[in-house]
Amino acid sequence: DAMVIQNPRYQVTQFGKPVTLSCSQTLNHNVMYWYQQKSSQAPKLLFHYYDKDFNNEADTPDNFQSRRPNTSFCFLDIRSPGLGDAAMYLCATSRRGVSTDTQYFGPGTRLTVL
């Protein structure tokens, strides 16, 4: 039944050690998003893919990269995690990305940086 799946649910990494978070979807949606949510804050959009077209938010640090090898999967790579990157990372999908479409969220991956 799961529509947007994120793995792992909890990830612990060390300062500066690269980490990859995974998202997959069974909805066959065109658009996939990555959000960062820090404690007690609203989610903040990092970037999104429309099919294979990648769009970065202007204030997303270069430390954050993403890959979308096919429609179903999208990855978030953090090249050198800092303590400030500890957060919940949320993946979401949308069928076409138009304003009337609903975004469906995964359960999130909570990243801890030691």
Place this chain on the structure above:
Amino acid sequence: GNSVTQMEGPVTLSEEAFLTINCTYTATGYPSLFWYVQYPGEGLQLLLKATKADDKGSNKGFEATYRKETTSFHLEKGSVQVSDSAVYFCALIAPSEGSTLGRLYFGRGTQLTVWP
């Protein structure tokens, strides 16, 4: 620009009390409006949405009406339960604005705690 302002929390209520969480927005064009709910340690779940003026979204006893004249989308429930304890986010998606396709603009979230 696009932004959402929602009532600061936390909100603490007794079971069966009436709930209102205020939400107002500014947007270019005619946005779609959403309420998402986040239970502890989980991702966001869509609670309800409205895509045009005067639409009422409803789900699980929650309701919100898209009021264009007051640019508001207040969330209401007549009788809350302990299981409604969560963080509630008001959000909008503006009509397509170039590269940021379908971007959600969130309010800061309102923590609701319901006591038995």
